Amino acid sequence: MLRVVIIGAGKIAGSHLKAIEQMNRLRAIAIADVQEARALETASRYGLVAYTDYRKMLEQERADIAIVALPHFLHKQAAFDCADVGCHILMEKPMALNVAECDEMIAAAERNCVQLMVGLTQHYFRENKMAKQIIERGDLGKLIMINDTRHQHYFMDTRPDWFLSKEKAGGGIITNLGAHSVDKIQWLLDSRIHTVRAKLTHYADHGDVEGSGCIYAMTDAGIPATIVQSGYKGVPINDTHLIFTEGMLKLVTGRGIWISDNGSYREVPLPESANPYILQLQEFIDAIDGARPLECSGEYARTVNEVLEGIYRSHTTGKEEVV
Ligand SMILES: NC(=O)c1ccc[n+]([C@@H]2O[C@H](COP(=O)([O-])OP(=O)(O)OC[C@H]3O[C@@H](n4cnc5c(N)ncnc54)[C@H](O)[C@@H]3O)[C@@H](O)[C@H]2O)c1
Known part of the structure; x- marks a missing residue:
């Protein structure tokens, strides 16, 4: 049995705790949040010990795994603190504010012989897995481009x-939701994004982060991708269109997958699959057991941060940037 503590009792903590409840190998034991009421409320719901100081929790509980669900500017220090007490780390995405921080976190995990996984959940959705299989099998011919579009009121x-x-989150919609798009594209293609050209906007009436981004990315596989995101008011969309030589595929992560059939989209039936947060934790357990390497390792997640940095750089320079 592996004992798990959670750092941060915000929105995402519940997804991890619900998954843990369904897993034999894991037991959640404690949660820490600077907002005491939040820590107490989540602790009472899941039968945990509540702390307001996560360092105290790490010292006292001596857990096997810490799930870090904190604001982005606190990820690096939390990784150091967990590694120092020998706790394996499941760090929420994006891994850190920048690539330099990722490097320090990877080094800290290596130094302390702990696993460092990053919560890039795209790998665990059944519709995403099916899309990857369709690409790899060549069912629709050769993939020629990916267009990833996401609109969600961000403000x-x-x-x-x-x-x-910007200081605390690293960026706006592109850092937060764009991290998923970058990861999804790289993972679907099994290929890294190596150049980006981006134009962002900052029209929100509060905060100092970007509210939209239009990005052209080129991958090592030679397949181009666009990432188009807007956080201003409108209609929610989360569609990834994959264009092949013999047809098209629409992927709506969290909902399903459709392929072209005589000029319109036909939904593809999906096999039963566990909740993505369970599959994510199962990968983590397997890595801790030495049964398989992490897909979403710190080293891999660092590449997502590299692309994000390239995007912000390209917006500033107005040029294509190598990441
Ligand atoms: N994988 C996904 O799809 C997904 C979805 C949502 C959020 N996330 C990520 O999860 C992380 C947390 O996001 P969230 O939406 O839960 O944010 P949130 O603001 O709801 O929760 C963060 C919590 O951290 C607490 N906190 C702040 N400083 C602290 C400290 N020093 N010690 C202890 N607690 C502290 C806050 O009080 C808050 O309750 C972010 O990295 C975010 O990008 C991932």
Whole structure:
């Protein structure tokens, strides 16, 4: 049995705790949040010990695994603190504010012989896995481009303030949701993005982070991708269109997958699959057991941060940037 503590009792903590409840090998034991009421509320719901100081929790509980679900500017220090007490780390995405921080975190994990995984959840959705299989089998011919489009009101009142601070979040919609798009494209293609050209905008009436991005990315596989995201008001969309020589595929992560059939889209039936957060944790357990290497390792997640940095650089220079 591996004992798990959670650092940060915000929105995403519940997804991890619900998954852990369904897993035999894991037991959640404690949670820490600087907002005491949050820590207590989550602790009482899941039968955990509540702390307001996560360092104290790490010292006292001596857990096997820490899940870090904190604002981005706190990821690096939390990784250091977990590694120092020999705790394996499941770090929420994006891994850190920048690539330099990722390097320090990877070094800290190596020094302390702990696993460092990053919560890039795209790898664990059944519709995403099916899309990857269709690409690899060549069912629709040769893949020639990916167009990833996401619109989601980003500046709603319920969003915690730190997400809208560049200093604390690293960036806006592109850092937060774009990290998933970058990861999805790289993982689907089994290939890295190596150049980007990006134009962002900053039209929100609060915060100092970008509210949209239009990005052209080229991968090592020679397949181009566009990432188009807007956080201003509108209609929610989360569509990834994959264009092949013999047809098209629409992937809506969290919903399903459709392939072209005589000029319109036909939904593809999907096999039963465990919840993505369970599959993510199962990969982590397997890596801790030495049964398989991590897909979403710190080294891999660092490449997502590299692309994000390239995107912000390209917006500033107005030129294509090598990442
Ligand atoms: N994988 C996904 O799809 C997904 C979805 C949502 C969020 N996330 C990521 O999860 C992380 C957390 O996001 P969230 O939406 O849960 O944010 P949140 O603001 O809801 O939660 C963060 C919590 O951390 C607490 N906190 C702040 N400083 C602290 C400290 N020093 N010690 C202990 N607690 C502290 C806050 O009080 C808050 O409760 C981010 O990295 C975010 O990008 C990932």
